[in-house]
Amino acid sequence: MKKLYLSFALILFSAVLIFSQEVLYNEVEVSFESKGFKLYATLTLPLNSGKDFFPAVVMVHGSGANDRDESLPVSQNVVIKPFMNIAHELAKAGIASLRYDKRNFTIIKENLLENGMVNVYPQDFIDDARAAFDFLCSTEHIDKNRIFFIGHSEGASYAPFICKDKQFAGAVLLAPGLERIDIMVIKQLELLISIYTQNNVSNQYQSYIDQYTLMRDALKSQFDLLQSGSISEDNYIMGATPEYFRRWKKLTENTPQDIAAMTIPVLIINGTADMKCPVQDLKNYESILKKNKDLEVYIIDNMIHELTDQQLNFEYKVTEKIIQWIL
Numbered sequence: 001m002k003k004l005y006l007s008f009a010l011i012l013f014s015a016v017l018i019f020s021q022e023v024l025y026n027e028v029e030v031s032f033e034s035k036g037f038k039l040y041a042t043l044t045l046p047l048n049s050g051k052d053f054f055p056a057v058v059m060v061h062g063s064g065a066n067d068r069d070e071s072l073p074v075s076q077n078v079v080i081k082p083f084m085n086i087a088h089e090l091a092k093a094g095i096a097s098l099r100y101d102k103r104n105f106t107i108i109k110e111n112l113l114e115n116g117m118v119n120v121y122p123q124d125f126i127d128d129a130r131a132a133f134d135f136l137c138s139t140e141h142i143d144k145n146r147i148f149f150i151g152h153s154e155g156a157s158y159a160p161f162i163c164k165d166k167q168f169a170g171a172v173l174l175a176p177g178l179e180r181i182d183i184m185v186i187k188q189l190e191l192l193i194s195i196y197t198q199n200n201v202s203n204q205y206q207s208y209i210d211q212y213t214l215m216r217d218a219l220k221s222q223f224d225l226l227q228s229g230s231i232s233e234d235n236y237i238m239g240a241t242p243e244y245f246r247r248w249k250k251l252t253e254n255t256p257q258d259i260a261a262m263t264i265p266v267l268i269i270n271g272t273a274d275m276k277c278p279v280q281d282l283k284n285y286e287s288i289l290k291k292n293k294d295l296e297v298y299i300i301d302n303m304i305h306e307l308t309d310q311q312l313n314f315e316y317k318v319t320e321k322i323i324q325w326i327l
Helices: 002-022 082-092 103-109 122-137 159-163 181-198 206-228 242-251 255-260 279-284 317-326
Strands: 025-034 037-046 054-060 096-100 142-152 170-174 266-271 295-300
Touching (some): 025 082, 025 122, 037 103, 037 122, 054 082, 054 317, 096 122, 122 159, 142 159, 142 317, 181 242, 206 242, 266 279, 266 317, 279 295
Parallel strands (some): 054 096, 054 142, 142 170, 170 266, 266 295
Antiparallel strands (some): 025 037, 037 096
16 A cells, blocks of 8 residues: 555656646747748747746757757757757746747748749848847737847857847857858868877778868868859859858858947857867957957857757756846
8 A cells, every 4th residue: 555655646746747847838839921931930938937028039040951949860769959948948947939940941841942942041041030039029928128149050150140230138159150151161071080080090980081081172172163253053062052152151251250249248158079169269269259348158068069968968057057147
């Protein structure tokens, strides 16, 4: 009988725990338009906080056709979802959020390519983020004076353009790319080649070294052609048209200076194990970035670019810092 009572108590405790977790926030499927394009999103609202209005964040993805959670399959059975983790943790602290499917994700998902919708450029992603801000401004229970920007990687690099002339209360830049995009891509590949070469004691990594070397050399040739203006428009670069890369390159020519010129508080978060946007870049541009007197840099040990530790567990120090910074 004691075992039965114990089992019942454990079940009851588990049910209470699950219930308490479920009522901490409410998620609503919403949509909004950005210059005629429909974007699908999740609005996450805190519950039981005793407040009528909440501070809120707009979350803006990194490069690629990302869904609203920034889902990334990292193994056969593991998918990390950093934006979902951020939204839920912020909601538990009383902060609302809007995360949306990226434009190119929706185009692929809904087979819109067949209708000729292929001319997507970086400015579209900037416009979409600005439309997300406008949507939050028109949403009930949102404190319109306390809407913050959160951008990851490419999205973080676009912060100066997204936040310009919009009344964001502040901007969080997660692992921002600070180099011009063509320079950054080559540096990423060279870093990978260097790491694999250093550990290639028994030639076990030679295939990776060869693969990344070929990729680096091919991209260098394409970037040289792009720079000289002699590249064929049919010569796609990393799956994107040359015109896309021209515009992307132009937007990232002066990223550190653009961030330093922002007129709102800025928090930059990066990890020491990030091989795509290394901490060293922050150090290289520290003197420029610090011209923004309301800019803070926060470094997390052993965090990789995808906002996880090296065992691919979401790094909750990210949300702890964001919550502290916002509240």
